[in-house]
Ligand SMILES: Nc1nc2c(ncn2[C@@H]2O[C@H](COP(=O)(O)OP(=O)(O)OP(=O)(O)O)[C@@H](O)[C@H]2O)c(=O)[nH]1
């Protein structure tokens with residue numbers, strides 16, 4: 001009897017053991033099957049993620065080296081650190097004609113175009129490898145900048161966020177005063193916050209001047225009690241790791257100013273102009289209106305010795321390569337230009353496509369937007385939106401809302 005009971009018990013134990021063994025085996029099979037299924041995706045995702053993490057982690061030493069070069073060349077305040085631009089700085093002892101950056105032959109031709117302006121428009125590169133913008137012959141530029149005779153009636157509000165820029169506002173005013181668009185159709189509003197200098201007082205004076213002495217319809221400066229942003233030494237403001245905070249705050253400043261600005265009248269367009277522009281073409285507004293688009297941006301360059309170089313790298317077109325780079329990017333990673341190569345095409349390199357070209361990202365140095373787009377909800381994302389923020393985020397949002405986003409590459413604005 002006892003033996004019989006024991007054998008039943010043993011059989012049960014064996015059966016239980018067998019049951020657990022199969023359960024574990026099934027688990028292992030499921031895990032292996034899942035892994036096989038998921039691995040290729042995971043690998044691609046990790047590759048992209050790691051690439052971006054490396055860029056982030058390397059940035060500090062990269063930035064330090066670049067800042068030293070900047071100091072030597074007294075080129076503070078420039079976003080010139082795309083890979084080719086960086087190589088160019090590193091080779092600063094070489095004469096211009098001996099530039100040996102990628103696309104060497106092109107670069108030599110571009111660099112010597114001051115003496116020999118190009119009689120052709122360079123073809124659109126696969127992606128922008130250099131930030132040197134060649135001089136083109138007058139015949140070409142004239143053709144691409146001709147304007148029809150038009151009587152303009154559009155009311156435009158010019159909005160300019162300002163912070164610690166008292167020293168550049170005088171030139172800003174001169175540039176605005178020079179604009180050939182009817183001044184009585186222009187209103188100008190400054191949005192100031194966080195300044196430690198007399199930016200607000202200066203902006204108020206300039207607003208009065210624009211109204212009283214230059215015939216602008218209206219102008220005023222507003223102080224906002226916003227906190228945040230990144231202020232201080234150039235190196236801190238422009239370090240890669242500061243960009244989320246800096247650009248998020250700029251977006252807040254722009255959106256706050258937008259709300260106030262739009263209340264001042266029935267405007268047709270909003271024109272964003274940064275306070276630290278050095279030179280605007282006198283017909284800037286007419287050139288931007290010519291594009292007949294919802295969001296329009298000109299090329300924003302800076303002068304580096306005799307060279308013209310791209311300053312605002314936020315005006316770009318995606319390429320198959322850049323899209324591939326982003327394919328598996330986690331949603332919370334912010335892409336900013338000017339810190340490494342992102343394999344996009346910058347606006348000045350799109351000239352061969354014509355006078356008005358489609359874009360995927362825009363900068364805010366000078367930026368025309370139909371007021372109705374803003375009224376319908378288009379704004380500057382204050383958080384990451386499709387891996388972008390602020391002006392590039394706005395371009396993404398505009399596209400998602402069905403608005404047209406273009407650039408006018410032959411129209412050149414110069415940044416300080
Ligand atoms: N209200 C406000 N305006 C700001 C702030 N930071 C910058 N600005 C203004 O926003 C515009 C764009 O900022 P910039 O600092 O010139 O940005 P950037 O051109 O990308 O960088 P830089 O190379 O430093 O010129 C300028 O008119 C600035 O004066 C801020 O914290 N608050």
Ligand SMILES: [Mg+2]
Pocket residue numbers: 274276415
């Ligand atoms: Mg600037």
